[in-house]
Amino acid sequence: MATQVDSAAASEGDAFREEVRQFLAENFPAELKGKNNALASVEGPTEESDAQRQWREAMGARGWGTPTWPKEYGGGGLTKPQARILDQEMAKIGAFNPIGGMGVMMFGPTLLEYGSEEQKKEHIPPICRGEIRWCQGYSEPNAGSDLANLQTMAEDKGEHYLVNGQKTWTSGGQWADKCFCLVRTDRSDKHKGISFLLIDMDTPGVEVRPITMISGASPFCETFFTDVKVPKENLVGEEGNGWTIGKRLLQHERTNLSGGGSMARLMGASIADVAKHYVGTDADGRIDDPVLRDRIADFEIRWNSFLLTARRAVEESKAQGGVSEISSVLKKLGTKLGQERAEMAIEIMGLQGLGWEGEGFTDKELAGVRGWLFGKATTIYGGSTEIQNNIIAKRVLGMLDHQ
Amino acid sequence: MAILNEEQEMLRDMARDWASKESPVTEWRKVRAGGQPEAFSRDAYSAMADMGWTGVIIPEEHGGSDFGWLSAGLVIEELGKTLTASPLIANTVAASAIILGGSEEQKAAWLPKLASGEAIATLAIDESARHNPAAIETSAAGGKVSGTKAFVHEAHSADLFVVAAKDGLYLVENGQGVSLSSRKLVDLRSHAEVSFDDAPAQKLEGGGDDLLEQVLDRARILTACEMLGMAQAVFDTTLDYLKQRVQFNQVLATFQSLQHRMADLFGDLAQMRSAVEGGLQALDSGFGVARAATIAKAEANRVLHAISREGLQLHGGIGMTDEYDIGFYLKRARVLEASWGSTPWLRGRFAGISGY
Numbered sequence A: 001m002a003t004q005v006d007s008a009a010a011s012e013g014d015a016f017r018e019e020v021r022q023f024l025a026e027n028f029p030a031e032l033k034g035k036n037n038a039l040a041s042v043e044g045p046t047e048e049s050d051a052q053r054q055w056r057e058a059m060g061a062r063g064w065g066t067p068t069w070p071k072e073y074g075g076g077g078l079t080k081p082q083a084r085i086l087d088q089e090m091a092k093i094g095a096f097n098p099i100g101g102m103g104v105m106m107f108g109p110t111l112l113e114y115g116s117e118e119q120k121k122e123h124i125p126p127i128c129r130g131e132i133r134w135c136q137g138y139s140e141p142n143a144g145s146d147l148a149n150l151q152t153m154a155e156d157k158g159e160h161y162l163v164n165g166q167k168t169w170t171s172g173g174q175w176a177d178k179c180f181c182l183v184r185t186d187r188s189d190k191h192k193g194i195s196f197l198l199i200d201m202d203t204p205g206v207e208v209r210p211i212t213m214i215s216g217a218s219p220f221c222e223t224f225f226t227d228v229k230v231p232k233e234n235l236v237g238e239e240g241n242g243w244t245i246g247k248r249l250l251q252h253e254r255t256n257l258s259g260g261g262s263m264a265r266l267m268g269a270s271i272a273d274v275a276k277h278y279v280g281t282d283a284d285g286r287i288d289d290p291v292l293r294d295r296i297a298d299f300e301i302r303w304n305s306f307l308l309t310a311r312r313a314v315e316e317s318k319a320q321g322g323v324s325e326i327s328s329v330l331k332k333l334g335t336k337l338g339q340e341r342a343e344m345a346i347e348i349m350g351l352q353g354l355g356w357e358g359e360g361f362t363d364k365e366l367a368g369v370r371g372w373l374f375g376k377a378t379t380i381y382g383g384s385t386e387i388q389n390n391i392i393a394k395r396v397l398g399m400l401d402h403q
Numbered sequence B: 001m002a003i004l005n006e007e008q009e010m011l012r013d014m015a016r017d018w019a020s021k022e023s024p025v026t027e028w029r030k031v032r033a034g035g036q037p038e039a040f041s042r043d044a045y046s047a048m049a050d051m052g053w054t055g056v057i058i059p060e061e062h063g064g065s066d067f068g069w070l071s072a073g074l075v076i077e078e079l080g081k082t083l084t085a086s087p088l089i090a091n092t093v094a095a096s097a098i099i100l101g102g103s104e105e106q107k108a109a110w111l112p113k114l115a116s117g118e119a120i121a122t123l124a125i126d127e128s129a130r131h132n133p134a135a136i137e138t139s140a141a142g143g144k145v146s147g148t149k150a151f152v153h154e155a156h157s158a159d160l161f162v163v164a165a166k167d168g169l170y171l172v173e174n175g176q177g178v179s180l181s182s183r184k185l186v187d188l189r190s191h192a193e194v195s196f197d198d199a200p201a202q203k204l205e206g207g208g209d210d211l212l213e214q215v216l217d218r219a220r221i222l223t224a225c226e227m228l229g230m231a232q233a234v235f236d237t238t239l240d241y242l243k244q245r246v247q248f249n250q251v252l253a254t255f256q257s258l259q260h261r262m263a264d265l266f267g268d269l270a271q272m273r274s275a276v277e278g279g280l281q282a283l284d285s286g287f288g289v290a291r292a293a294t295i296a297k298a299e300a301n302r303v304l305h306a307i308s309r310e311g312l313q314l315h316g317g318i319g320m321t322d323e324y325d326i327g328f329y330l331k332r333a334r335v336l337e338a339s340w341g342s343t344p345w346l347r348g349r350f351a352g353i354s355g356y
């Protein structure tokens, strides 16, 4: 019986694989091969070429940029195994998913769970087509780790909310079309006074000021709201339900930031290849420095067991119906490994691995340095490592503060 | 903290005062904005020379004060705290090469100028991106040297290079046969690939077979002093920040997990200080320099690496901004960690020196 099911699934898989191959052959522009610019997510968007637009539109039309999202809202409606086949086939030919950003990583899944039918119909399809950029308006100058301390106020004016306050570290705020925001609708209760509100970035009264980061780019902003009128229908869920919705979104963010997410993309080539290139190999192909070889193996073993953990967690959380607090474990582990790898790469390359700009460095070397610096943020945003540890200790392990 | 004599205390206090008043990190921002390849303020360097800091290890007969290495290290530590950019380390170490290996004529020709700040000297040793003094290809023949040096510190301002060739160290004046190609590293200080093409050179004949290692040990120890100042500054800044920043209705400093992190770093910093001072004292006594230098630089690498990383993390988002200073320390830290011996290289050397 089991074998029958398996082989049925396998032949279905084969048919689907064939479909994917054909789609890729017809639609993936050869000139984009291997050109997935991981740094774009860090340094900001660049001008879209014709080929890039064509590829985004083709994937968007199929819904394959958001492969497992429901078809009725523009997603691909694929099963997990099918989505995996899509990934595999793309990887084989150097293709990549051109549709991403915060809409895909965190806002979409959250809206699918908590949004009204009208909201899903309005906001999900453009995300699937990669047409709308979203940014995250959570943090404020005095509400970082203590996010619930946020003070940006949304006053009920009958027809609309009137929003006043300041957000900070808004990634991509200067390029975003829309912002999902946590705002305060009630001052009397820290958590229950928070609501989840969608704000158009071109509404009068919204202003952004880009902030330069240590990596030299300015990918985030201070965002100011002055008497911004936001239609009532932009409230997601009930008034006062923002903390629950906002936290769920963070779980999606954390899952994405660790496992198959930005860290892995930023990492690029294997550390062993970096060492082979910069240190060299002996006659048997071994890295020409036994100590380094040992350290790389140590790292790679831990990295692989992390990937296995990420996969297991995804499978288990699927079985339990969604992301969970295990996302905190993944986020903490994945980001730490990513940073460790970046530091090791620099050490292996010596001063060649510390170029800032100009003569004497390859583009890849320079991108690696910016990636190393930007990577320092991964243990800070999305809830810092210390906050993940608090969540794990308190909520997972039940180690409560003594009173 | 080493026991200082009165002279040394005065020197340290003067350096601390000057660095904090005349050369805070905002001065480095000005230098950075200026975008000059030599990447330091000539005015600041003249002021240092006027205070005698360029001549601290140079004998009195050649225009220095001969205060010794501990004194030099104290000044450099203070300058490291505020990321004061200058060729002071490069110049001091290059001067020491002449003191150790130079003839009377060479000393008379160069030391007074290096002591007064009229001329600047630097080392040109490594030929690849990773420190490896065993792999030198630069050759010397008939009073001329040829070869290419990678990532020479403070190359843009150098009037004189102390160049390692296969058979020893040479003095090469910037000029005929010398060409520079800038290498902009993350610290945005002066670094360049320097090519010598039949450049007129004078050998440093004295100092013994291990002159190069003696000079490099001085570079390791003084670099470790700069790193100590940086580590102390990052630690202090972070501690202050944790005592001010409120989240969850309490200052961050009241969270036990952070208290323990800072306590760990405090222990590391104490070890780093002892290791660095041990290096300086070894230089002043002339005893056990290679071993002490290896310990000093290895501990400096380890501790500054940890403190620069933790300091940034504990600041949260603000630490990631260019407006805040802590990123400068991180960037400079990695450049210094890689210079004159990475941690694995130093470990190998330590094992070798220790006979295992």
Ligand SMILES: Cc1cc2nc3c(=O)[nH]c(=O)nc-3n(C[C@H](O)[C@H](O)[C@H](O)COP(=O)(O)OP(=O)(O)OC[C@H]3O[C@@H](n4cnc5c(N)ncnc54)[C@H](O)[C@@H]3O)c2cc1C
Binding pocket: A135, A136, A137, A138, A139, A140, A141, A143, A144, A145, A146, A168, A169, A170, A171, A172, A220, A377, A380, A381, A382, A383, A384, A385, A386, A387, A390, B245, B247, B248, B252, B255, B257, B258, B313, B314, B315, B316, B317, B318, B320
């Ligand atoms: C590159 C980057 C992009 C970002 N993008 C966005 C964005 O798009 N939208 C958005 O809303 N926000 C964004 N953030 C903000 C990010 O979520 C916050 O920086 C983060 O939540 C930490 O808050 P904070 O910066 O105020 O640090 P703080 O909360 O002040 O924390 C400082 C340090 O104290 C530690 N700490 C705090 N509380 C505790 C505790 N209870 N126990 C132990 N340690 C503690 C922290 O872990 C950290 O190390 C971004 C940040 C960065 C760096």
